[in-house]
Amino acid sequence: MSEPLRVDRRPDRVVATLDRPEKRNAIDQETIDALHALCAELEADPRTLILTGAGGTFAAGADIAQLRDRGADDARRAINTAAFIRVAELPMPVIAALDGYVLGGGAELAYAADLRIGTPSLRMGNPETGLGIMAAAGATWRLPEIVGAARAADLLLTGRILDADDALSWGLVSAIHPSEKLLDAAHTIADRIALNDPLATRHTKRALRAPRSEHPQIEKHLQAELFESPEKTRRMTEFLERGARR
Incomplete structure (x- = not known):
């Protein structure tokens, strides 16, 4: 079967x-x-x-x-x-x-x-x-x-x-x-x-699915976690370095 x-x-x-x-x-x-x-x-x-x-x-x-x-x-x-x-x-x-x-x-x-x-x-x-x-x-x-x-x-x-x-x-x-x-x-x-950061994608989906009553508090908590993420630092550093080379 x-x-x-x-x-x-x-x-x-x-x-x-x-x-x-x-x-x-x-x-x-x-x-x-x-x-x-x-x-x-x-x-x-x-x-x-x-x-x-x-x-x-x-x-x-x-x-x-x-x-x-x-x-x-x-x-x-x-x-x-x-x-x-x-x-x-x-x-x-x-x-x-x-x-x-x-x-x-x-x-x-x-x-x-x-x-x-x-x-x-x-x-x-x-x-x-x-x-x-x-x-x-x-x-x-x-x-x-x-x-x-x-x-x-x-x-x-x-x-x-x-x-x-x-x-x-x-x-x-x-x-x-x-x-x-x-x-x-x-x-x-x-x-x-x-191509995107998986954690940032997961947090974005979580915020999208949250009821209206949880906004904007949920974004503050999720963004706070992302702001401390090594991946955020790495990706933003690469972005700035690419711009400096142009």
Whole structure:
């Protein structure tokens, strides 16, 4: 039996591919278990994470066959929510490379990423209400933060699906790339991240994810740590020396 999440580990990044193409990469319990295991690894050894999907689809939703059999106790356990929160809170950036269908639980996993890019075939949205449930794994609070309250309400209450142009104009993705170049584009972003100081990147992500009530205090504490960092001194000295040589 194949693994639902195929993982390619590199020194400065990890590429995780949702790999259930026969189910259009629908997110089932085994996928959630694999995401938890991967998060545990990246919490212990922080690296940039690239999330993508096999077979021209990111994830067409949660596994409906499993969802149909879940009851109230399962809802209260927040099975998908817990995994997606963990993805969002990883120390280093998460890049979602989105091709084809990104629906329901698949969209909510994508919303948990820090950066999202797509392809012309992107179809993104939350049709849950048409199935008698709601988007309850992050969409109701992450979407307003990403696209604003009015557009989040439009998407979640109508259940409509956005194409690539709308997803780009709404800010759900930051760029559109040809399908065959999508992963290369994600690696280009990861390459840019890798050039920077990892601790400064982690602190920047932490501040970005902090609630409004923690600002500006959180920046003061994080910046104070960075100001005492040997890496800050090294990088700034190199910058000044390059300028002196011009």
